[in-house]
Structures are given as structure tokens and as C-alpha cells.
Amino acid sequence: MAAISLRAVRKRYGRGAKATPVIHGVDAEIADGEFLVIVGPSGCGKSTLLRMVAGLEEISGGEIAIGGRVVNEMAPSERDIAMVFQNYALYPHMSVFDNMAYGLRIAGLPIAEIRQRVDKAARILELGALLQRRPRELSGGQRQRVAMGRAIVRQPQVFLFDEPLSNLDAKLRAQTRLEIQKLHAELRVTSLFVTHDQVEAMTLAHRMIVMNAGRIEQIGTPEEVYRRP
Numbered sequence: 696m697a698a699i700s701l702r703a704v705r706k707r708y709g710r711g712a713k714a715t716p717v718i719h720g721v722d723a724e725i726a727d728g729e730f731l732v733i734v735g736p737s738g739c740g741k742s743t744l745l746r747m748v749a750g751l752e753e754i755s756g757g758e759i760a761i762g763g764r765v766v767n768e769m770a771p772s773e774r775d776i777a778m779v780f781q782n783y784a785l786y787p788h789m790s791v792f793d794n795m796a797y798g799l800r801i802a803g804l805p806i807a808e809i810r811q812r813v814d815k816a817a818r819i820l821e822l823g824a825l826l827q828r829r830p831r832e833l834s835g836g837q838r839q840r841v842a843m844g845r846a847i848v849r850q851p852q853v854f855l856f857d858e859p860l861s862n863l864d865a866k867l868r869a870q871t872r873l874e875i876q877k878l879h880a881e882l883r884v885t886s887l888f889v890t891h892d893q894v895e896a897m898t899l900a901h902r903m904i905v906m907n908a909g910r911i912e913q914i915g916t917p918e919e920v921y922r923r924p
């Protein structure tokens with residue numbers, strides 16, 4: 696069974712005569728543990744598609760399923776996903792540990808379990824020595840790792856990345872890209888990563904979807920997509 700399946704997915708914004716179709720029937724299957732990158736020009740519908748997978752946007756037609764369950768039929772609390780955005784807002788008054796633990800405390804997990812999950816995330820992200828610091832005492836790259844840590848500790852079935860690197864300078868972008876690769880190598884969580892940057896797509900993707908104007912133009916490994924005659 697595919698980890699994520701999209702069948703004839705459509706989206707239009709607005710109603711009646713003013714309705715604007717932006718996704719025109721997208722079909723795709725994402726395998727368990729796969730890292731799939733969705734690439735395409737600004738406005739082609741990448742973010743809309745990702746938000747529909749996250750259940751943050753209503754779908755106008757077709758079906759999206761995660762782990763065999765239809766997204767629209769699940770309560771938000773059952774959606775076992777974590778989304779990583781461009782803008783990582785940390786709680787300034789909380790330590791790194793508390794920033795990562797916050798969502799788990801809200802969810803009522805026992806403290807031993809919280810500590811274990813935060814420690815594991817801190818090890819993977821090399822934040823172990825920084826757990827008692829406040830966000831203002833961290834570099835930009837470290838802050839961003841804390842934000843990723845918050846997503847990891849949820850132990851989601853799926854990671855959704857919405858252009859998480861696009862606001863960073865070139866050095867930090869390259870560094871964070873490597874961290875995301877390392878993260879995936881270690882955890883093997885099924886990931887959907889949206890970008891308009893072909894270098895990111897080529898370096899991160901197991902397979903990629905090339906979108907244009909609300910449709911899939913190509914789907915395949917980076918080699919297949921870029922070396923096609």
C-alpha cells in the first residue's frame with residue numbers, strides 16, 4: 696500500500712462563476728519511506744497540493760489517502776503528519792528543550808516519554824548541548840534545527856516540507872539541505888518536499904514530480920526527469 700495516494704485530485708478556489716481551477720486532476724502514489732520532491736514554477740499549485748495532503752485545504756474533487764485512510768474523513772488529531780514551513784517561530788521565553796517538548800506536553804505524554812523523544816531528536820540534530828538555551832542564544836541554523844526537532848518529536852507518519860529553505864542565505868540553505876538528508880537517512884519518514892529550486896530537487900529527491908499550471912508534467916527519478924531526450 697502506498698504511504699500517500701492522490702487520485703484525480705482537483706482544486707478550485709472560489710465558488711460559482713468566480714471559481715478558479717488551480718489543480719486539474721493529479722494522480723500519484725508515494726511509497727513508504729520515499730522522499731518525493733514537487734518542483735515547478737511559482738503559482739503552479741505546489742503549495743495548494745501540499746496543503747490538501749495536510750488537510751489544511753479542502754479538496755474540490757478526487758481523493759487523497761495517507762496510510763490507506765482518506766484525509767478528509769480524518770479528524771485533525773488523527774492526521775499523523777508534521778509540516779515544516781519557511782518561517783520557524785519558536786517560543787522566545789522557552790528553552791530549546793521546552794520548545795521541542797511543548798506539543799507533546801499538550802498531548803499529555805508522560806514526561807519520561809517526552810524526555811526520550813526530545814533526547815533522540817536532539818542527538819540526530821546535534822542540539823544535545825543546547826537544550827537549556829533560549830532561542831535568542833542560538834544561531835539561525837541552530838534555531839531552524841530546533842524547529843525541525845519539534846516536528847520530529849511528534850513521530851509523524853509523514854513529513855510535509857513547504858519550501859523550508861527558501862528564506863535562507865546560500866550557506867545556511869546548503870547546510871540545512873544536508874541536515875534534511877541526514878534526518879531522512881536516519882528516520883526514513885515518508886516525505887513530500889515542495890520547492891521551486893531544481894538543485895534542491897535533484898539533491899534531495901528519490902523521485903520528483905514536475906508540475907506546471909496545475910498538472911503533473913513528469914514524474915520520475917531526477918536522472919529520468921533531467922536526462923530525458
Ligand code: ADP
Pocket residue numbers: 708709717735736737738739740741742743744
Ligand atoms: P505554488 O505553491 O506552486 O506557488 P500555489 O499553490 O500557492 O502555487 O498557488 C496556485 C494558484 O492558486 C495560484 O494561481 C494562486 O494565485 C492561487 N491561490 C493560492 N491560494 C489561493 C487562495 N487562498 N485563494 C485563491 N487563489 C489562491
Ligand code: ADP
Pocket residue numbers: 749771772773774776777778779798801846
Ligand atoms: P493546540 O490547538 O491544542 O495547541 P496543536 O496546535 O498542537 O494543538 O495542534 C492542533 C492541530 O494541528 C492538531 O490536530 C495537530 O495534529 C495539528 N498540528 C499541530 N502542529 C502541526 C504541524 N507542525 N504540522 C501538522 N499538523 C500540526
